């Protein structure tokens with residue numbers, strides 16, 4: 001996540017055009033809700049939108065003949081301060097977790113990382129929430145006019161992580177007519193926000209980022225090698241945050257290890273597969289996350305084989321560094337069999353949401369992907385697969 005202007009946002013042309021239109025008209029709703037998948041740039045866009053509201057060029061009242069102000073200029077004193085999150089009329093709330101006495105420091109460290117590292121990725125614990133004392137303080141402040149700008153912009157990142165009483169307090173301020181406070185909420189889980197809040201927000205949808213956008217960003221801005229960038233982009237499911245986190249995990253090595261698991265399964269070596277499945281689980285922080293990644297590597301691989309079987313060019317392959325093998329498999333595997341394997345993997349992805357033992361899942365999944373040799377060549381009994389292969 002970086003502090004940028006609307007025009008610098010990555011790969012969200014529709015949302016960006018809409019926001020620039022709002023800034024150009026200078027007529028703001030009380031609240032906006034940016035929703036869409038995690039890592040698609042909602043938080044970055046929310047801050048960029050807030051900066052555009054606070055930019056000095058947006059004031060005084062626009063003259064009809066003057067240049068259109070539809071974004072932060074990036075150069076005025078207000079923009080320079082908002083770029084460092086030090087504008088008095090910009091408030092930025094995000095979920096935190098841990099001991100109350102350590103939260104001040106956690107928040108300060110997070111803000112500093114956000115200011116200094118353009119590739120900073122927010123990551124939360126499951127229980128993280130918007131801090132209660134901060135919303136209380138903020139609500140008291142709302143009784144006063146903004147300090148300098150015409151508006152006060154409040155950005156709440158992952159606004160679905162609040163408590164009931166925070167929502168009811170928020171609701172009251174959203175209903176206030178003629179308010180100079182503009183709320184920009186973001187969420188990847190809009191259904192978790194109370195319907196009363198959602199209905200009072202203007203909703204703006206963010207789409208998953210296209211793979212090509214992610215690939216070029218990773219190469220140009222994150223120093224990722226081209227062969228890894230393509231794989232990371234394909235693995236990330238349209239999330240820049242996810243791609244950046246995976247970047248540190250040696251994706252090519254992990255992929256080769258994940259694909260290597262299939263070898264004993266294909267040879268019908270049950271004992272060897274069991275050993276490999278257990279060995280694989282020692283990587284990564286938790287078995288479940290490792291497992292998910294391993295399955296996703298296999299899915300990407302099989303999708304490449306499927307693409308190759310219909311003559312897709314090299315550029316279309318996520319694992320293009322192993323193109324020869326992919327083409328060889330595409331010649332020998334029936335596309336129907338590839339789809340069956342993809343569905344087994346999809347089913348495994350669903351089953352790891354439940355309480356399954358990671359190494360056992362690896363074992364049975366790989367055995368089934370390998371086909372009949374270990375006696376489990378059938379299609380899944382209750383496939384819930386996405387049919388978009």
Ligand SMILES: [Zn+2]
Pocket residue numbers: 055056057072073074075076077078079080
């Ligand atoms: Zn400015």
